Amino acid sequence: MTATAPASAALALRAVVTGHVIAAEDAAYDGARRVWNGAADRFPALIVRAETEQDVVHAVRAAREHGLPLSVRGGGHDWAGRAVRDGGLVVDLSKLADVTVDPVSSTADAGGGATAGAVGAAVDRFGRTAVVGTVKAVGVAGLTLGGGYGLLLGKHGLALDNLVSARVVLADGTVVTASASEEPDLFWALRGGGGNFGVVTRATYRVHPLRTMTSGMVLFGLPEARKVLRGYRELTAAAPDQLTVMTGFFAGPDGKALLYLLPAWSGDPARGEQWAARLSSLGTPVSAQVGPMTPFQVLGLLDGVVVDGRHTLAANHQLPEVTDEAAEVLVDAAERITSPYSGVFVHHFHGAASRVTPTETAFGLRRDHNLVEIVGTWDAGVDGKRHREWVEQLSRDLAPHALPGGYPNLLAPEETERVRLAYGPNASRLYALKRRYDPDQVFSAVPTLF
Helix, strand or coil, rough: CCHHHHHHHHHHHHHHHCCCEEEECCCCCHHHCCCCCCCCCCCCEEEEEEEHHHHHHHHHHHHHHCCCCEEEEEECCCCCCCCCCCCCEEEEECCCCCEEECCCEEEEEECCCEEEEHHHHHHHHHCEEECCCCCCCCCHHHHHCCCCCCCHHHHHHHHHEEEECCCEECCCCCEEEEEEECCCCCCCCCCCCCCCCCCCEEEEEEEEEEEEEEEEEEEEHHHHHHHHHHHHHHHCCCCCCCCEEEEEEEECCCCCEEEEEEEEEECHHHHHHHHHHHHHHHCCCEEEEEEEEHHHHHHHCHHHHHHCEEEEEEEEEEEECCCCHEEEEEEEHCCCCCCCEEEEEEEEEHHHHHCCCCCCCHHHHHEEHHHHEEEEECCCCCCCHHHHHHHHHHHHHHHHHCCCCCCHHHHHCCHHHHHHHHHHHHHHHHHHHHHHCCCCCCCCCCCCCC
């Protein structure tokens, strides 16, 4: 890349794109370059806020022609900030965010910049639910391409298991549709391989009839946490597909950590009440608020932990189960938590997601397990050293109890060996397809495939 490349690229793009081309000298630049994690303070050369698929094509080709590193921003919620690269060209999909629902075919069609909340709200109006994770602000495309754990996982699988088709701008600017019948190799790679194969400008998702769930929060003090986690392990081992239960820790009103259970029941309401009672009986709750909710309301239960601008470091491990030893590590970390904004989020992987053959999609781990997200968060302007050390120490302590690899959507850019292990038997095919579809490594999203 030459010193004049950004200016030349901006001039060429402004002549052809419908959307906006934002450079460092423009008033909109500072806001446009920022993402959810305030610690990801990057300075791209150009931001192309696309309004059409053709804008994306122009942006991809311009980045290649002018030697600019390329990144893609959907929801902007990758904790490592890979949506924005210093000195690069950002394809911003936030304007490609429309959602249409076809209740006859039970599908939703969403732009590449659509958020989980936008999709959830659209399908809710038709008495449907979408498998779109656990937080409304997250971009659906990025969530889906890497996996997509969520509270409907037992009944309907990962987000990627509900992907029907995708429109993709490839590294040379070619536009293709990937589905089971068109570009099937690319479709396989997209479902778990992250945003490493192209820019998804539109995607069609399978949605499901569901108007009411039984969900909410049950909170316990730390003195009961070990006992409750033991009961959680036993209860979830026998849970039917209709019940998926998250657990973990976050700070209560006094700043001290609490253990939470977040059940999501999608079956008969009477049975849902029974499961909720069983969860509450695992200890003596300081609060138990579980009852009928719409799926869209359930999607918002963890929204309070996602605040734009704070600084975040994350790590993850996949445990075969929350053993007593692993629970001890988690409780010890909760007792030492350094920030009221930090937390641990344990996802329950079972049911429909576990019954998918491991080689059916690129996502490599299809056995029952618990994904542990370790999230350290602190205010901007605060020295983050002790908060980062808390994340790093917990990650080291949990590693001996974990399966090889990790969840690719949450692995750090330098964790290439863990990425390889995460894909297990699918790694060689995935790497070969990366070389086929993107031999020049134009795309380097989550996870990094080299």
